Amino acid sequence: EIVMTQSPATLSVSPGERATFSCRASQSVSSNLAWYQQKPGQAPRLLIYDASTRATGLPARFSGSGSGTEFTLTISSLQSEDFAVYYCQQYNNWPRTFGQGTKLEIK
């Protein structure tokens, strides 16, 4: 199984600043990677798929990059509604696997 490792575990950033999340795969997943946002008590929400394609309706301040084993999610200017937990997930191989998540908190 492909192990997805996210860093850092917690990210403290001020509103208006940039947030950068990292995700590393234990072997290449090509560009078959998604990012999700999860707020307390809610289901995850798809943000990015194919490593860099924004889901329908997602603001342009969200961007994804990377391929192979190293991936990045960037939020260019944090809004209050962006503070949540973010997960990466690979869909190159079965079983589908998720990273352990990065919690984005207000600094």
Added chain:
Amino acid sequence: QVQLQHWGAGLLKPSETLSLTCAVSGGSFSDYYWSWIRQPPGKGLEWIGEINHSGSTNYNPSLKSRVTISVDTSKNHFSLKLSSVTAADTAVYYCARVPWLLSYDAFDIWGQGTMVTVSS
């Protein structure tokens, strides 16, 4: 607008079988794979398995011996059964859609989640 709504028993005793059903409304059923994903309290996400309208399945090997995912195309429903549950199976269970025909297998639409607790 596509919606996934699921239901099932929320409290089980050890060794019982977990049973959940997810109903799909507002969109095509046959053009997608349909997945189950779970999340233990305070922890991350674990993919359980998936099925398409023809009944073709993929399962997580870590759960495969205890999991059955089935489909009822007449009702646009798909179901999860997990046998011999223990406290480690306590989690929020989600159903989710996989738009594989669009060439990406991420989970684009999710159900609301159902908390299942295993306790004696």
